[in-house]
Amino acid sequence: MPISPSFDLAICGAGPVGMALAALLVRRGANAIKPAGIALLDARSIEQARRDPRTIALSYGSRQILEEAGAWPVAATPIHEIHVSRRGRFGRSLMDRAEHGVDALGYVARYGDVVAVLADECARLGLTTLRPALVTGSMEDADGVTVPLEQDGVVTDLRARLLVQAEGGLFGQQADRAVSRDYGQSAIIAWVKVNAPIAHRAYERFTDDGPLALLPQDDGYALVWCVPPTRAEQLLSQGDSAFLACLGEAFGGRLGHFTHATARLAYPLGLNAQAAGTARSVAIGNAAQTLHPVAGQGLNLGLRDAAVLARVLAQDSSPAGLIQYANLRQFDRNATVRVTDTMARIFTGSSPAQSALGLSLGLLDIVSPARKGLAQLMMYGRR
Template sequence: MTVDADIAICGAGPAGMALAALLVKRGMRAERIALIDAKPLEQAQNDPRSLALSYGSRQILEQIGAWPIEATAIHDIHVSRKGQFGRSMITREEQDVPALGYVTRYGSVVQALGAVCDALGVRSLRPARVVRKDEDANQVALHLEGEAPQMLRAAIVVQAEGGLFGQQEEKAVARDYQQTALIAQVRTSAPVAHRAFERFTHEGPLALLPQDEEYSLVWCCRPDTAAELLELEDDAFLARLGDMFGHRVGRFTATGRRLAFPLGLNAGVTGSARTTAIGNAAQTLHPVAGQGLNLGLRDATVLARLLAQSATPDMLARYAELRAQDRSLTVRATDTMARIFANESPAQALLGLSLAAIDIIRPARSLLADLMMYGRR
């Protein structure tokens, strides 16, 4: 069986489905778009992982029609460095926005986007997996495995499924931070409503993101430390977490299941005349500042605007040009922070002074907040 499409999107996660919906919103016929994913939508909707959405990402989801979703708003962000004087507080009031960001679940985002894509009539090929890709001057032929083998011919192919660091083909800029992210849902005795925390330690950043009555924890540390933390009994783990974070939210009283994954940078211009990549498939970042998904949604927004005009190689080249600054700045910023805290760097000693300066100088806070919410504009 052979199916034709103008745009084939490989990966029906948040970035891929956002791209499909934005294309239709900008006038492309829904039946000319194909979403391909190895997982059934129902499986993706049950994914409990937490995601951090910037205020700019909320605006993109509103444009698509995939907002509101179940999410906890972040009204302020407290940034500190363990063992040093100095901290910074970024607030929604100072930035004149309803929220700096939101914490939600992966399943909630894909459920909302999936409903929009279904309502718009976007073709969904799932479960299906691309096993071979043949490109010539006029099209790309995708050979798919699924319930039945088939081939899809498309004018443009967008890779939107990135996977985890360590499971990807290495790109132009690749770096193993020798860090592991340990994630879990935790409870505390004195939570601060709508406040997120970014706590820098000598092994890596530790983030607490408010979610419902709990916090979503992202604890970046050395692999041996992460392995040790995974093996601890809950009470011992909570005690270690309290020692590292401090008492700004009281005592840590409960933890859910703990998971861990390696951290690294894998970014660079990918694709060919008729293929490109967005989101995690284009740049896998360290989770510091939570920019991965937000950068991917900005990718989707720009690409949709161009491809809705013309699904051609010229538009893919233009897309690469327009996204270069935002991508480069975000990659450099997260990479710099990750490297400083990947080991006992002398640069860490300057962080306390830097945080104190940011807290005093309002334009510096506003610049940092603007980059986190909207990227490079």
């Protein structure tokens, strides 16, 4: 089997998290790892990645990370306000950018647009990107890691001193990790329009079926609607008119009537987390933790993983650096997983906790420190 060149660092997964890590390492002037020593590996071609229409929610903290990586501005719709409420209950909370002194609480972008900016920056920095390249496994020894790659039907072995796994996939495609929970829900995603939009305001609406999020994007909204799988099948099989009527009934009339919906997709929801690595490998982003989308923290937590790992490897690119990274990320990762998991389990169905949710949201809006604390979590995570 042919042997390809050796690298200091191989990053499996050239998505936003993997490319952000690579760009941050170079831009921080890492002494231990040079641009020529970093290899980005991905199964998709760059053309496929650039065309990916999925919507992603970027926190303000993620914007700061992308700015440092040289990957901002990105075509995105800013979120100025976040409206949180419980369907059919009194009480709500409204978070506003002015209260926090920022341009936006977050941003709504297309996956392909974020990838395109990062890919251009990685190319400008002189990073090696191998795509499409299918990683078929890894073998670790005392000196490094061997990564078998398949490109155009040819298998080669790539060698690296350290390996970062940054490609996690969807919950339904993953093997169970140390902390795993099937929420018994599916997320329906689509892009919708209404006849009475409120510019730059995002909505998180808790219903008996599960959370329903509307994120402002262009002249409409990106929809993430969490429902039981059988309900998801029904909604996917409906025509547009029937679907929009059901959506309007679930969300309410705060934005008038829903008038348009694109083709709808659904994927299963669950928690799958495991921070453990090996002496010469580490997982970040979705490869380390797959979360429920209730608070929109999945990608943002992954970008924080990348930022901290880049900072550590810039100073120490040995196995000891990976241990230091794991210790530094433990608090933020565990807290975010715990908060997201609690919200996903409590804010679904008609449990006693749900009955008190409306009152809690009303109190949250009155108690400024609590509201600010929630906004800080959504913008920056647990630092």
